[in-house]
Amino acid sequence: MTTLLETHNLIKHFRDVDAVNGIDLALPAGCCFGLLGPNGAGKTTTVELLEGIQEPTSGLIRYRGEPLGPRFRQDIGIMFQSTALQDYVTGRENLRMFGSFYRRTLPVAELVEACALGEFLDRDTRKLSGGQRQRLLLAIALVNDPELIFLDEPTTGLDPQARRNFWELIHRIKARGKTILLTTHYMEEAYHLCDEIAIMDHGRIIAQGAPRELLAAHFDDVVLQLPLADFPNPAPPLALTVMRGRDAVEILTRDVNAAIRELLAWNISLARLQIRPRTLEDLFLELTGRELRA
Amino acid sequence: MNFQRFWAVFVCRNWEFLRDRSTLTWNLLFPISLIAGFAVAFSGPGLALYKVGVLGDAASGGGDAFFKTRYVQFIPFVDLPAALPKVERHQLDMLVDPVGRRYWINEESPKGYVLERVLRGADAPATFDKQTVSGQVIRYVDWIAPGILAMNMMFSCLFGVGYVIVRYRKSGMLKRLKATPLTPLEFLSAQVVSRLWLILATTALVFAGTDWFIGFPMHGSYLALGLVFLVGAISLISLGLIVAARTNSEEVAAGLLNALSWPMTFLSGVWFSLEGVHPVLQQCAQLAPLTHIIDAARAIMIDGADLAAISGHLLVLTMMSIGFMAVGAWRFRWE
Numbered sequence: 001m002t003t004l005l006e007t008h009n010l011i012k013h014f015r016d017v018d019a020v021n022g023i024d025l026a027l028p029a030g031c032c033f034g035l036l037g038p039n040g041a042g043k044t045t046t047v048e049l050l051e052g053i054q055e056p057t058s059g060l061i062r063y064r065g066e067p068l069g070p071r072f073r074q075d076i077g078i079m080f081q082s083t084a085l086q087d088y089v090t091g092r093e094n095l096r097m098f099g100s101f102y103r104r105t106l107p108v109a110e111l112v113e114a115c116a117l118g119e120f121l122d123r124d125t126r127k128l129s130g131g132q133r134q135r136l137l138l139a140i141a142l143v144n145d146p147e148l149i150f151l152d153e154p155t156t157g158l159d160p161q162a163r164r165n166f167w168e169l170i171h172r173i174k175a176r177g178k179t180i181l182l183t184t185h186y187m188e189e190a191y192h193l194c195d196e197i198a199i200m201d202h203g204r205i206i207a208q209g210a211p212r213e214l215l216a217a218h219f220d221d222v223v224l225q226l227p228l229a230d231f232p233n234p235a236p237p238l239a240l241t242v243m244r245g246r247d248a249v250e251i252l253t254r255d256v257n258a259a260i261r262e263l264l265a266w267n268i269s270l271a272r273l274q275i276r277p278r279t280l281e282d283l284f285l286e287l288t289g290r291e292l293r294a
Numbered sequence: 295m296n297f298q299r300f301w302a303v304f305v306c307r308n309w310e311f312l313r314d315r316s317t318l319t320w321n322l323l324f325p326i327s328l329i330a331g332f333a334v335a336f337s338g339p340g341l342a343l344y345k346v347g348v349l350g351d352a353a354s355g356g357g358d359a360f361f362k363t364r365y366v367q368f369i370p371f372v373d374l375p376a377a378l379p380k381v382e383r384h385q386l387d388m389l390v391d392p393v394g395r396r397y398w399i400n401e402e403s404p405k406g407y408v409l410e411r412v413l414r415g416a417d418a419p420a421t422f423d424k425q426t427v428s429g430q431v432i433r434y435v436d437w438i439a440p441g442i443l444a445m446n447m448m449f450s451c452l453f454g455v456g457y458v459i460v461r462y463r464k465s466g467m468l469k470r471l472k473a474t475p476l477t478p479l480e481f482l483s484a485q486v487v488s489r490l491w492l493i494l495a496t497t498a499l500v501f502a503g504t505d506w507f508i509g510f511p512m513h514g515s516y517l518a519l520g521l522v523f524l525v526g527a528i529s530l531i532s533l534g535l536i537v538a539a540r541t542n543s544e545e546v547a548a549g550l551l552n553a554l555s556w557p558m559t560f561l562s563g564v565w566f567s568l569e570g571v572h573p574v575l576q577q578c579a580q581l582a583p584l585t586h587i588i589d590a591a592r593a594i595m596i597d598g599a600d601l602a603a604i605s606g607h608l609l610v611l612t613m614m615s616i617g618f619m620a621v622g623a624w625r626f627r628w629e
Binding site for chain 1: 298299301302303305306307309310313314462465466467469470472473474475476629
């Protein structure tokens with residue numbers, strides 16, 4: 001698969017902070033690539049370097065094998081987490097304005113269809129709901145029919161229904177063979193949408209690969225979940241890894257049958273037992289730690 | 295420079311301004327109401343410059359010429375204890391008792407001093423021969439109108455470009471535009487041209503509106519006046535660009551713009567002539583574009599000056615525009 005965007009030893013230092021510490025990335029054409037990490041991990045700086053918004057302290061960024069230049073600007077679409085649009089201007093007028101910046105553009109009707117803008121296309125952008133605003137910003141990101149699309153936490157602040165609808169839009173973009181770089185705090189979103197993910201912390205990539213492959217590489221156990229009320233306190237001396245949470249107890253095991261036998265031996269009720277596989281969230285917490293980040 | 299990109303930003307900026315009814319109304323109504331207010335305040339037989347309290351009645355002064363002095367308002371008082379505190383507090387410039395042949399002034403009051411000189415000398419025989427000047431009467435409102443038009447233009451230029459760009463930067467809109475092929479030159483040009491035509495159009499409307507019910511003297515050419523406002527607006531917008539070039543705080547921008555606009559308002563002769571002001575301040579005033587706009591506009595409207603007569607002001611404004619624009623463009627950052 002052709003590599004569309006790649007970096008080599010990308011470094012960005014601010015006065016007091018080493019935000020990006022030598023990142024090597026390669027985005028294959030047609031791939032949806034997820035960049036995950038806790039707050040302050042360096043995701044936003046990395047993405048802004050890749051977008052050409054910021055200049056790296058050192059290192060290389062190449063688009064189709066060349067340094068970022070005018071062609072890159074023409075070929076990319078960007079949706080920031082929060083972008084203000086001009087007040088008193090409608091969605092259609094915004095699409096026209098952004099469309100005029102590019103040599104190649106998609107017809108407004110196609111964008112309206114792709115992002116479901118029909119009901120509010122001619123409405124003042126001040127009067128849009130959160131979900132409508134995100135759909136319009138996605139349409140603006142797609143106005144030049146970009147090869148590479150940056151989506152920075154596109155569903156933050158949306159309700160679950162709006163988020164699911166947005167995922168459907170991203171699936172449609174993927175189906176058109178576009179390359180997507182997605183940052184998100186929602187592990188479920190990354191799992192559903194991304195072909196490949198990279199987890200960042202302290203300005204470095206600490207894990208990278210396809211979500212299923214990463215999970216398989218890091219975990220060979222499953223999680224047994226019991227409501228906290230169903231678990232004895234104090235806990236019996238089980239030969240299992242037990243993690244007590246606020247509402248539930250999680251038991252990690254490679255052998256579900258053996259674990260269940262042991263729990264039954266201690267007369268623990270399994271009526272409300274749930275068994276789930278390991279998730280990206282487990283991986284994320286395992287790799288980045290569970291302490292609070294600013 | 296891509297004209298299509300310039301035009302797209304220009305059009306959207308125009309919609310933003312024209313659809314914001316409150317801003318548009320304020321831009322039109324504020325100067326009109328200000329000029330109308332001055333016209334009303336300074337209309338009539340003449341503004342009383344002094345206030346003199348008279349115990350009893352001015353008529354009781356008999357044939358005293360002092361009580362026939364123009365521009366002095368004589369206010370009758372019955373009670374001396376009630377009138378005296380008003381002199382102490384500068385509410386009255388003088389108190390006269392025509393029957394008792396007494397008067398009171400506040401020694402700290404310049405107006406009281408002048409009135410005392412008038413009162414004491416009013417009946418003295420003239421020792422100078424009076425001469426009069428003739429010519430068209432210039433009302434105060436005629437003199438102040440070009441200043442108010444220019445001042446309104448200044449606020450609109452500085453805040454309409456400077457403040458708006460800072461707001462765009464703070465809201466992240468400039469960052470989004472930076473990620474497109476739009477260049478700073480195209481963006482800034484669109485902002486400048488959009489604000490320029492809107493200001494010229496609103497200034498023309500305000501001029502026509504106030505002229506309709508007040509009636510300005512216009513002894514020069516409208517073309518020359520338009521040229522002064524055009525070059526003046528460019529210079530003020532360019533000054534606003536310098537403030538907007540990097541600031542990303544609306545509070546800082548507002549402070550800087552106020553720090554520029556208010557001294558200019560006071561030093562450029564909007565409200566009063568700079569004659570007699572300290573020479574250093576007069577020199578400082580020459581550094582402000584507003585001074586040159588007002589001086590040139592007054593020269594055209596009141597004195598009928600032609601382009602050659604105001605060419606010095608036009609040259610200074612042009613040089614300022616080039617300098618401010620160069621600094622603003624050089625310092626400009628999207629973020």
